[in-house]
Amino acid sequence: MASELFSSVFLLLLILDPLGNIPVVLSLLRDVSQARKPRVILRENMISAVILVVFVFIGDSLLKIMRLSRPALEIAGGIILFLIAMRMVFPPPPMYESEDNRPASEPFIVPLAIPMIAGPSALATVLLASSQVG
Numbered sequence: 001m002a003s004e005l006f007s008s009v010f011l012l013l014l015i016l017d018p019l020g021n022i023p024v025v026l027s028l029l030r031d032v033s034q035a036r037k038p039r040v041i042l043r044e045n046m047i048s049a050v051i052l053v054v055f056v057f058i059g060d061s062l063l064k065i066m067r068l069s070r071p072a073l074e075i076a077g078g079i080i081l082f083l084i085a086m087r088m089v090f091p092p093p094p095m096y097e098s099e100d101n102r103p104a105s106e107p108f109i110v111p112l113a114i115p116m117i118a119g120p121s122a123l124a125t126v127l128l129a130s131s132q133v134g
Contacts, residue, residue: 004132004133008125008129008133011125011129012122012125012126012129015081015121015122015125016117016122021116021117024116025041025112025116028107028111028112029041029106029107031105031106032106036106040106040107040112041112044107044109044112044113044117045113045117047109047113047118048112048113048114048117048118049118051113051114051118051123052118052122052123052126055118055123055126055127056126056127056130059123059126059127059130060127060131063127070128070131073124073127073128074124074128076120076124077120077121077124077125077128080119080120080121080124081121084121
């Protein structure tokens with residue numbers, strides 16, 4: 001039981017890549033004040049943790065509603081990981097041409113919590129790990 005938990009946590013840490021996401025998070029929080037940054041980071045991490053825990057319990061039901069099988073989920077997770085790896089090798093062009101076109105608001109749920117931390121690969125990993133343990 002302990003080795004299964006350790007392997008699941010290790011796999012989830014590999015997929016979440018906390019050290020690799022630090023530069024992205026800092027660039028997204030560039031316009032947020034220094035005093036507010038820790039609160040924003042904590043809030044986004046709590047939201048993503050809640051999403052992952054909820055997905056552990058209702059993930060099977062969602063898959064049944066969408067009529068997706070486990071092998072289809074594993075294949076889709078592999079494709080998503082491949083696309084992430086391709087983006088790491090060949091980075092996309094800058095999203096904003098100049099500093100004036102960038103949004104100046106504080107990120108809330110969408111750029112940090114959902115795609116970066118609780119993204120499709122993390123959700124698929126949590127779902128598959130919870131189904132293996134029981």
